[in-house]
Amino acid sequence: MNFDIPADLAAYLEELDEFVEREIKPLQHQDDNNRFFDHRREDARTDWDRDGLPNAEWEALLHEAKRRADAAGHYRYPLPEEYGGQNGTNLGMAIIREHFAAQGLGLHNDLQNEHSVVGNNVGLLLMIAYGSDEQKAEWVDDLAEGRRGFAFGITEPEHGSDATHMETTAVRDGDEWIISGEKTWNTGIHTASHDMIMARTSGNAGDGDGITAFLVPTRSEGFEILEYLWTFNMPTDHAHIRLTDVRVPHGAIFGEEGHGLQIVQHFFNENRIRQAASSLGAAQYCIDESVAHALERKPFGKALATNQAIQFPLVELQTQCEMLRALIHKTAWSMDEYGAFAVSDKVSMCNYWANRLCCEAADKAIQVHGGMGYSRHKPFEHIYRHHRRYRITEGAEEIQMRRVAGYMFGFMSQQAPKGVASISGS
Template sequence: MGNFPTVLMMRDFGTEAQKKEWMPGFLDGTKRLAFGLTEPNHGSDATYLETTAYRDGDEWVINGMKRWNSGLHHATHDIIFARTSGTPGDPKGISAFLVPTDAPGFKVEFFWWTFNMPTDHAEVSITDVRVGPEALFGPAEMGLELAQHFVHENRIRQAASSLGAAQFCINEAVRYSNERITWGKKLSVNQGIQFPLVELHTEAAMLRQLIRYTASMLDQTHHMEVTHLVAMCNYRANRLACDAADRAMQTCGGVGYSRHMPFEHIYRHHRRYRITEGSEEIQMRKVASNLFGFGSSKERK
């Protein structure tokens, strides 16, 4: 499932010329974007990124490294975030560029092997890569606005995906326990089986309403107005998916732990969501910022 955040970024930040070029390409598959924000030395602290870009005549010259650069297995271009002015830690002074993946100096060093096995997340080196003024994506110096737009859309997408995976695990565990006979009775008659699944099922029901509400609000208002709600959805749903997969494995016993059932794969896949798009600790920090009225939050909601 997906909500095509790069399309939404182009809609909201692209120039008219970029929209004319890119929107048809998104639809017919001739234009495919990767996302390059994280670096070897900087993840959640994106304002400290070390990739730089400077003007040389009409061109921009970009140098740096990117890590966990998602989508590069099939991308025609990469959204590269680079510091163009200011000092480390300054949220302004970072710009976004649409960089062709076949540009001289742009190199995919390798793809990371993870808990979830091979990925589309690349390690990228950028050495004196030159792009024209048309490659600037969004306002100069305000690239983090694009990055926030992207991650908010991805966070709600992750939340919906994790909720669906969690409910599947719960349903399958219930089905198995109703069919499995132990000591002459259904496994499901045991409260030790029932209660953990009841807890998970209840949390899934509550999260479903919050995710639907938040997704609706994302369509109706500026994403920064609901950043705390997006964070709530993201960290709780991603954690729920892991908890539900783990409980399903436990309920189904040895076969649940095996690869003949999908729970171990679901766990491996959704465990990464507790780190990507901002770790769950970052999500909780955003909620705390809104709740206690500090940081960038202007009011308590």
């Protein structure tokens, strides 16, 4: 067994670092753009007078960074070559995302809104895997160029993680469907031209089948944004929406009728390993910064690093990072070799443990850095507030543990649901 990072991937990390130094860091420090990353970040990023939405200048800066990354051939790394990508693998994406997150906050990679110069463009990956020929012709270029996008209407106010009991329904009326219901935590809806709405079209509450995905224009009659939910880490782009007798054509169905939920489950499986890698990288950053500070800071005439009360907690965190890194790399490699659903239990293990570990590492970094650690002049409070979200979203850690238990005790099987394809470039 060889645990080295593949030589071509190691070389690509160096190429990415050179690009960031040459193109992205100067942009971050141009025209006071660094206000979005230093102690002013939450205030600078948030339009407090517009429902707490992301500041338009902040989003324009992210778009420019992505444009430069795309021009340099990096942004589409995970996509197939035919769409301008590099056939990026799950292992490659995991290593890249950990590498970037371990460098701390910056325009190269900002996890608060999934921004990175190596894109995790979920909408585009799903469109390539599940879109009809007509949908691909309409959407792929716009999604790749960032001209247009769609949000994800999955979670409902009364059901949270239990998507199989969703109350949103779609009823066929000739060549159209009539959709009614409510969705919450509808992220990115403020700029989305469409919303991918999951609605029950057949079956009974609790059934995994019978739920269909529809691409619904956000300007449709009967489509309302009720409020934006303010969160622990601002700004917010998480909306509560309502659909009242919204009509869409039959061609608005995304993927197979009745199998929409399985599409999202697959997206979750592949996205969770990337999320785990990001949390691992952020945890490593907190540990590294704490070690450096403990060596430099000398209260009472000696370095903090000489105190076992400082050493031992950081040793435990570093040990967990090393073990988790091995499991993430093995799991991502296995997904490339055997499919995303072949190691669903390992994906859940990586995800819930990495998110929890990151919060613990950020909390310890705050403690080691003392008053400055608690202030916004250090990034640890931001890291904690953001990664605390991941312990709930895309399947709370309790849901992840329940999934692992399901495989352990034989209640679930390691195979892809019907209608599920691969969304990685490999």
